[in-house]
Amino acid sequence: MNMIKSMSKTTKNNAITYAMVIIAFAVVQTMVMTGNITSLMNGLLVPLCTYVILAISLNLTVGILGELSLGHAGFMCVGAFSSSIFSQLTVDVITTGWMRFSLAIILGAIMAGLFGFLVGIPVLRLKGDYLAIVTLAFGEIVKNVINAIYVGIDEAGVHFSLQDVTSLGLSETGLVLIKGPRGITGTPKDSTFVIGVILIIITLIVILNLMNSRTGRAIMSIRDNRIAAESVGINITKYKLLAFAISAALAGVAGALYAHNLSTLTALPKNFGYNMSIMILVFVVLGGIGNIRGSIIAAVVLTLIPELLRSLNDYRMLMYAIVLIVTMICTWSPKIKELRERYSLQNWIQKKKHAKEVV
């Protein structure tokens, strides 16, 4: 108890976040092992991990750096396809599953981070909402390019085409990597729930440690006040780029996890389009901008609600909207805040303690 008391507020907060993830993992994993989980839910576990990573990483851009990004799904797409191609090419070379997958994830992260860096160079030097506009365009461009391009490989090297598979002119031993709108097929199914949770923990370690470091303070001070940050000697462009590239790289990790959970990966508007980017943004906003634990909870709850409401058919998106509105009211309405404080667990414990002392 004394140890908990002596911890600083942020350390305590972070410990709660880690504990929450680990406990949730333990509960779900026991359910899976004992067979107490529907196949529908079982299939949702890896996507859930993907969304959680996406929400945490977007919170770095939106909450901690204070810039609006509307193309997070685009970076996820880059990570998904680059890691997927890597796995296909090395599936015979690296036979150890976990090693191949780790390398694929790292490659996905590097590629997505690189794209984040390139997109950020021209945009992050400017003030204002330019990042939102450019990332929105970036997400759509990536998705559409992948939908249009055919890529194959043989002894002669890599072949590109914008028409169809036959125009690639591959030799007989050639391998078609991306089949335009039909995407990538045959990615090894390496993703598991356990790996997903490990990746969430790694993401958390990266982001929470960054937030409490000198670099993190520099990033947050840019968000709080650009001129003051410059006046104390912070290189604004450098730190904005750093934060944005890390955020994009983590989206790439989520993409790799996502890609290795599907046998056929296509760049549909549903998984990599504008709607997906907005959905991740909704997780972040609803969970609380800058609040990492909130992002995790929001991502899980908002992914589960439409699934659990499947029996309502057409009305389920309506329910989704209602949940969003109610959550917003519950977080911001002063009256409800007051009520919540009055009946909070913390308050109750304190009262009990107080009563004991009086006795």
Added chain:
Amino acid sequence: MAMLEIKDLEVYYGMIHALKGLSFEVNEGEIIALIGANGAGKTTILHTVTGLLSPRSGSVMFEGKDVTKVPAHQIVSMGMAHVPEGRRVFASLSVLDNLKMGAYTRTDKAEIEESLQRVYKRFPRLEERSNQAAGTLSGGEQQMLAMGRALMSKPKIILMDEPSMGLSPIYVNEIFDIIREVSASGTTVLLVEQNAKKALSIADRAYVLETGNIVLSGDAKELINDDSVKKAYLGE
């Protein structure tokens, strides 16, 4: 040789000619006041000197080095600190973190701690509130925090932009006392102020600005008795 030497500075905001080729200098140990009405170009001068704006022509020399093209984030480590206008603190960071950010360009932990203690000694209220978010401080406390943060970089010269703006008379007196103390401890001060009376009362020399030009300059004690200054800025 002057510590800070500004020569023929011309700055434009798009089509607007904000500084029309003005020159002035600050010697080591002085308190220099730049006074003038709204829109005279006072803040523009400070932003140009600290590298936040780049001039169309003219030069800024600091300790004999040309710093006209040096970006803002490198100027701080050369020994020039800037307290921006309007109490720009990092609202969501704690008071302590704000002060630590002030020492951002320094690396020696022991020296930073020493500076921190010195700032706490000068502003005891900041120590009392060290774990509070800076946005919850009162206006006067935020101004003190902004000054304390600038002092954390151990500057040779400190540039202050309207430190008395929007403060109660008691706080204004306190802030000006602190500026005098800072100067007495060996830091050169360049002070931009609309409160001309107060600024002239603590300054060694002063420059009067009007729409991008320096129209008057001289000993602060003389300017305070100058008829045109009295009429235009002191309301007498």
